[in-house]
Amino acid sequence: MKYKVLPKRIITIVFLLAFSFMAYAGNSSKPKAEPDSRLWFTIANNADIIITGKVTDEKTKSPIPGVSVKLKDSQVVTVTDENGVYKIAVPNEQAVLSFSYIGYDVQEKAVGSLKNINIVLKSSQSDLDEVVVVGYGTQKKADVTGSVVRANLDDFRNAPTTNVANLLQGTVPGLNVGQVNRAGATPSISIRGQNTLGGNQNALIILDGVQYLGSLTSINPDDIASIDVLKDASATAVYGAQAANGVILITSKKGSIGQTKISFSTQFATQKPNIDLKPMARDEYLDHVKYLYYDQAFLAPDFTRPNPAFDLVSKVDASMKDAQGNLLPNDFSWFDEATRTGSIIDNQLSVSGGSEKVTYLLSGSLTKNSGFIKNDLFKRKTIRANIESKATNWLTIGLQSFGTFTNEDGVEPNFADINLMSPLILPWDNNGNYKINPFATNLVNPFLNYQANDYDRHNYFFANVYANVQLPVKGLSYKISFGNNYRLDLKNISNMYDANLTGQASKENTTYYDYTFDNLLTYNKTIGKHSFTATLLYGASERESSYTRAYSTGFSRLTLGYDNLQQGTNRFAISNAWKEALNYQMIRLNYNYESKYLFTGTIRRDGFSGFAENNKYGVFPSLSVGWDISKESFFKVNWVDNLKLRVGYGVAGNQTSRYSSLAAVGVGASYVFGDGGSTQLGQQVNSLPNPDLRWERTTGANLGLEFSILKNRLSGVVEYYNTKTTDLLYSVNIPVITGFNNILTNIGQLNNKGVEISLNSKNINSGGFQWNSTLSFSRNTNKIVKLLGDLNGDGIEDDLPQSGLFIGQPTAVIYDYQVNGIYQIGEKIPTGYSPGTYRIVDQNGDGVINASDRAILGSSAPAYRLSLLNNFQYKNFTLSVFFNAIQGGSKSYLAGNTPRVIRDDNAIRNNYLSGIDFWSPDNPNGKYPRSFVSATLNPPLFQNRSFVRLQDVSLSYKFSGKLIEKMKLQNLNLFVSGRNLATWTNWEGWDPETNQGLTNDGRPVFKGYAVGLNVTF
Structure with missing residues (x-):
């Protein structure tokens, strides 16, 4: 039930030590590239083996002319021609070729039995x-x-x-x-x-x-x-x-x-829970019932000695007994019946190419993801066409489009109900039919969802048509684009067991459409060492949606399901629609002096239909500057390759939801005319308008430092940011005498700041072996500075504790009762509590536990995030290993995680997750409460969610040589990979990152293994 535990104190140390080693490990000397000015030639004699091949750039895939190809430990050298092609003679199969070019990492390749060796060079520069x-x-x-x-x-x-x-x-x-x-x-x-x-x-x-x-x-x-x-x-x-x-x-x-x-890839992956967490089996379940009756199952005064006279069978719910009153013999796993090993099957095909006039990419895919819970199904089909044509020397037109069709048919059993079903009960009766109410209560059999006829489809269509015109003025271009999104959601379902077992069928559809129309004018000008780029934008966007649902209940039969709604006794129809529009203009100026001094200034004006009449538009300016210090003549630090400082300051906005500034009108029962008359519908104002509702404004400063040192062995970025959001959109409570409960308005101030670090190191590059690492770190905190002001007139800014908002605290603050252990037998216990309930700290010491004893206990937000990627390459093998971590320290990244059992009919009947450390008289140090009665106050136990996860591992092999030549392939790559393979945490439950603890209604995160193939013709 618990994950592997990693001591908290060593987490940061491990990462720092590992990275320090990687940054300086390996051979720090870089092989010198041979001169690239030699003429292309071949030295050969009768005993030599002729090797040919092509050298290309890793990112652009284009050939690299002038690459030095050298027979290692000899003077035999040639260079690639304008097509990146080379030819060289080697004495035997033990020969090793070295490929070098300025700005690229040196690569070495053993000849072996190969006659054709194609090489992809990676840039050694930043x-x-x-x-x-x-x-x-x-x-x-x-x-x-x-x-x-x-x-x-x-x-x-x-x-x-x-x-x-x-x-x-x-x-x-x-x-x-x-x-x-x-x-x-x-x-x-x-x-x-x-x-x-x-x-x-x-x-x-x-x-x-x-x-x-x-x-x-x-x-x-x-x-x-x-x-x-x-x-x-x-x-x-x-x-x-x-x-x-x-x-x-x-x-x-x-x-x-x-x-x-032509590229094709295929992948098959399995998916299982990353933790072994299941409901209790028969013996543990019956033991659980016994401990709910510990006052009868064990002898006083300490209730740790078994009572021989205790009759467990009499305490078990009647649904778990046969006609003779004996316990049913079953030990059935509802969990196993409702779950399976999930899988992903993914196939991709694309065709691309082009000429000077037209380039194209056509692709299609088929994906099927069968989830861990049965009927949790996702299927996707996609098709894409990206085409660009240089129609004339001044006009380029293009299309970027795709269609996606997803299938999510089927209704999974309710997972929470699955976990609370008793192992003594079977889902079927003696005739093999599903039981309606296995517990003989209102709780229906979760497997009845399998009887649903469910059609759940989502179709997405995207198309962006654009034209780029080079205007007669040199450096001036105009681009017009028209982007479209259309979505059609269809949800049809029928089930005889819905609508309180009377049967229900429904058809519903949602259509969504938006367009974005942009006009972009760009001017580029270079004057000596000065470069300018000016951008002007005018654009508009509209969005609209429509929803319709027709449904019926009360069916004697559902022969045609949702295709015959008129068979239902009760018929209903609902519909709604909405529309919103945006309009915007923007001007941006970029200035560059020798890539040494940089400036960017931007002003954008936005209008949105959702804002009030007095504030439809908002203006958002920004500016930023950059300074490449390493290009200064006075900067003479040889081991620093690049050092760039940048500072930015700007204002961004945040918009409200549609219609929120307007008075909303609803329709409801309003009048009855005359004695015995029917009720008439009328319109009522449900919310107050706010004609002065304004845009939120987030003003932020950003300071960044980019660097690379030791011949690009170590590079990275360090950033600090500090933002302030004012005019916060918030629904404020108002006196009910107005006829309304609240109104959306602008209040307060929220500050947000943080630091981010990204470090890249080239640890080893020697003998055909490469090892690169990337370390990422981020920390973010926010603080509420203002809310509604001084409401009490005491000169102090007031909190909103009922909303969990406190001046000087983060938005993720935890404000609740503090737990201090569990009351034990024989202890003096206040009224309203009993042995097995949590002891609550009396914060104000008045001897009474009430709302005044709530306190700020910490925050649900993380203290920091950390990740480490290691990439290893040896010959044709590539291995990448990625660790991801979120840490909270002592009072951050907390969440309530409190399975609680109180003896009542449901607690005796229901099942719970296995292995939970509940309190009992013979387990006084139990972590979680179990008691006879519900305490006056039942606060949660807040636990730390910190974790380190081995998130991604991938091993691939790229085939080369005769096999590739014979099959006339450009690429053949085989890989295996894994995801969420191990998690180290003290959190108990489904997963710390999803904030799901020891609860029946949680769901597991998946651990998956995959095998796949990538091939290019």
Whole structure:
């Protein structure tokens, strides 16, 4: 039931020591590259073996001319031609070739029996020349002044998962991605903590330049080329009001100029719970009932000696006895019957290529994820077409589109009900039919869900059409894009056991559509050493949705199920719809002097239909500067390769939900005319309008330092940020004499700050063996500075304890009663409590336990997050190992985790998770309460959720040589991988990261193993 335990004190030490070793391990000397100016030639004699091949760049896949190809320990050298092709003679199969080129890592390859050796070189320079997406454009990473990070996808693409968000978990400092425990589910996503109380808390997702409000489940992970994360206000300002919680930019793959490339990949993965946690079996269950009656099952005064006269059978619920009053002989596992080994089957196919005029990528995929609980099913089909055409020398047009069709048919049994079913009871009667009420109570058999006829489909359609026009003015271009999202959700279901066993059938559909229309004008100008880029944007977006449901109850039969609703006795129909619109303008100026002095200034204006008449628009400015110190003539530190300082300051917004500033009108029963008259419907105002409702404003400063040292052996980024959110959107309680309970308004101030560190080290690169590491660290804290002001007139800012909000405390504060052990037999116990209930600390010492004894106990937010990725390469083998950790210290990352049993009919009847350390007279140090009566107050026991997880492991082998030549393949790669393989924590229950403890209604996180194949023709 418990995870492996890792002592808390050594967690940080282990990471730091491991990283320190990796940063300096291995041979620090870098092999010198041969001169690249030699003419191409071949030295051979009759005994020589001729080796040919091609050298390409790892990222661009393009050939590299001028690469030095040397026969190790000799003077035999050649260089690649303009197509990256080389030819060299070697004396025997024991020869080793060395490939070197300025800016790339040296690679060595043993010849063996190979006649053709193709090499992919990796850049040895820092990634400063990498182009990242920054919103409405791209920039060289060296020129970026905001906090922009490109996620590492390559080391995680083999992970057994169906959602691209799972690949991001723990990989980017400040990007917080949760776990999932359902087939095809999307995890929670946040960036740099909480900036709001009642506003939108979701990160903004931009897919190929278009805001994407669909589920990330709809995006095929294999179609994604890159993911860039914008974290600070200066980087997110280009998206203005929608960017207060950070931005995730997803860019799909495109075709490239060259011969047609056909890629196919397949993967099979298993999924099991990462912890062995099940309900009690027969013997433990009966023992549990006995201890609920410890006052009768054991002898006074200490109730530790068994009572021979105790009759356990008489205490067991009647549903678990036969006609003669004997216990049923069953030891049935409802858990095993409801679960299975889950699996993922994933197949991907893509065709790409192009010419100077047209490039294309076509792809399709089939994915099936069968979850751990039966009928937890997710199937996905995707098809994508990305096409770009250079129609003329001044016009480029393109299409980025996909369709996704998901199938989630079937209703799983209620997992909480599965866990509370007694092992003495079977789900079937003597005729093999499901029992309706196994306990002879209102609790129905959870397996009756299997009888549902369920049709649950979600269809997603995305298309972005764009044109890029090079205007007659040099450096001036105009881009117009029209992005469309359409979603159709169909949910049809019928079951004879629904609607209190009278039968129910329903059909419901939801349609959603949005468009984004952007006009982008970009001007690039270089004057000597000065470079300018100006960007002007005008855009608009509209969203609308419609929902309809028709359903019937009271069926004598359900022959046609949901396709014959008129058979139901009671028929109903409901519908609703909504629409909202946005309008925005933006201007951005980038200045660059020799990539040494950098400046970015942005102003964005947003309008949203959901805001009040007096505040439809908000203006959000930002500016940031960068200074590459290492390029200064006075900077003469030889071991420092790059040192760049950047500072950013900006304002982002947060918008309210639609219609929230308006008076909402509802329809309900209002009048009765005359004696015996029927009730008439009328309209009533349900909420007050607020014509002065304003945008939230998050003002933030960001300080970043980028560096690389020791010939790029160690590089990294250190960032500090501090933000302030004012005009917080919050629903404030008002006097009921107004006729209303609350009104949405702007209040208070919330501060948010943190630090993020990312370190990359090249530990060893020698003898064909490479070892690289990445360490990520982030810490975030927030604090409420203001709320409603001084309500009592005492000069002190007032808290809102009923809402869990306190001045000077974080939003995730825990305000509750403090537990101090369990009352024991023979102890003086106050009225309202009994042995086996929690002892509550009397905080004010008045001898009475009441609401005044609540205290701030800590926070549910983490203290810090930490991850470590190690990547090893030897010859054709690649191994990556990724650890992820979240730590809370002594008073952070806490959560209530309190299984509690109180003797009543349900407690005697219901089952519970096995191995729980309940209190009993003979187990006085038991951790969790078990008592005769419910205490006056039953506070939770707050426990630390800190953990270290071996999250991802992948081992791959890339085939080369004769096999590849004979099959005429460009690539053949075989891999095995694992996910969530081990977790070290003191948390008890399903999983610390999902905040699910020892509770019947929790769900396990999956541990998975996968095997797969990638092949390119």
